[in-house]
Amino acid sequence: MVPFYKYCFDPKLPVKEVEESLLLAVLAVECLHGRSKVRLDASFSLDAKAHTCIVNASTEVGCAIARIFTGFLNNEFGELAFKVERINEGNSEVESPKVAEVSHE
Numbered sequence: 001m002v003p004f005y006k007y008c009f010d011p012k013l014p015v016k017e018v019e020e021s022l023l024l025a026v027l028a029v030e031c032l033h034g035r036s037k038v039r040l041d042a043s044f045s046l047d048a049k050a051h052t053c054i055v056n057a058s059t060e061v062g063c064a065i066a067r068i069f070t071g072f073l074n075n076e077f078g079e080l081a082f083k084v085e086r087i088n089e090g091n092s093e094v095e096s097p098k099v100a101e102v103s104h105e
Helices: 015-033 035-041 060-077
Strands: 003-009 044-047 052-056 082-088 101-103
Touching: 003 060, 015 035, 015 044, 015 060, 035 060, 052 060, 060 082
Parallel strands: 044 101
Antiparallel strands: 003 052, 003 082, 044 052
């Protein structure tokens, strides 16, 4: 089973700032693993309308993104501003992100 992390954000949080934290986490992982490896191994999706984000943590790159993103969120917004849970691909709550994307719909 593929592990995912599902983040649920307080609706009061500015989604733009959450997105910036996610992209900064991806940039940090690029510095560690290289752009090509991140492009090949990263899979995440931010849903601005639902105030959720899913990160595929089945690879070393995905796990690093999740860890750094969580750290940034804790630091910038505090632990009470979001919830994060580990879920598995077979769980009906998660739709497997196919490619790295940020949705502003």
